[in-house]
Amino acid sequence: MKTAHVKRAFKYRFYPTDAQAAELSRTFGCVRKVYNLALAARTQAWTRQERVNYNQTSAMLTAWKKTEELAYLNDVSSVPLQQALRHLQTAFTKSRKSAEYTTSAFRFRDGKLTLAKMAEPLDIAWSRPLPEGASPSTVTVSQDAAGRWYVSLLCEDRSVQPLPATDAAVGVDVGLDHLLTLSTGEKISNPRHERPDRVRLAKAQRQLARKAKGDGANRAKARWKVAKVYARIVDRRRDHLHKLTTRLVRENQTIVIEDLAVRNMVKNGSLARAISDAAWSEFRSMLEYKAQWYGREVIAIDRWFPSSKLCSVCGTLRDKMPLSVREWTCDCGTTHDRDVNAAKNILAVGLTASVCGAGVRPQRSTPGGHSVMKQKPLRREP
């Protein structure tokens, strides 16, 4: 197998000086302005059944900069503005507060990153090292809703190599009591400390709701508090998911999941629901890109497959399986843990993926298609 040249984004928190924060906020504003202007121009062109390409929007940018009204666009680095135009062409939605710098607009030397229009390098918290000898090709700076600053460095990572093939395969069920249940019987809980944080989040939300008609300053403070607790929960989840997905991909050749948003995971609270939905889609996307790095395969099976109602030993399908039933005994005499049984069924369906039946439409996930290995038939788990 040829060596995979994988580009990876390494994201870190950083702490701008007041001058840097002001420069970046100005840049975000200009990026947003240019993006919106170009989007409007493109939409107008559409109504005349014309298309606007990158070179045309780039020419528009030059013209805008010459007007008195938009002269302030000259004050920031032009690269993030051009990058915004490039993203417009690829229908890539930009987040509200971010700016992208290519090599001509930053300097990376001796582990210090300095952006265009800035005198000082950024004060980055290097929470993990960049790969040996890595030099970033793109740098994206962003600020989240809680006001934290992040820088993401896109680097080629030569340390990523496909792992030796293995016969192991695993099915993953998204559980009610647990975050995930594996076909091996292992149950994986939510990150520690999440429960108290959820209580804090609910409290902060109630306070925000009470201040809905109050004065602006108090409301802003309450909103800030919700954003902060929410961000902390999401961060912990992400760390947890990174460890989990790395482990699953290292240990298994094939990972079978259900193709679902989130099924019955969270019963109440729209924010709590949002966290779980985000965690699930993040879990899937992490699994898929890591599988690509390491030469593994992720199979997603149809979400309507009755994984909970089917006995994984004898194949008997039950009519009903209320959510309250956590353990049950089949007529064949097997006693099942609900979630483990579901995970086993998910695995079995995924491994017979080529035999499509019973409304199951498996999708093999082979993004890019170059570093995913061709499979020999796999053993079913006992």
Ligand SMILES: [Zn+2]
């Ligand atoms: Zn049975």
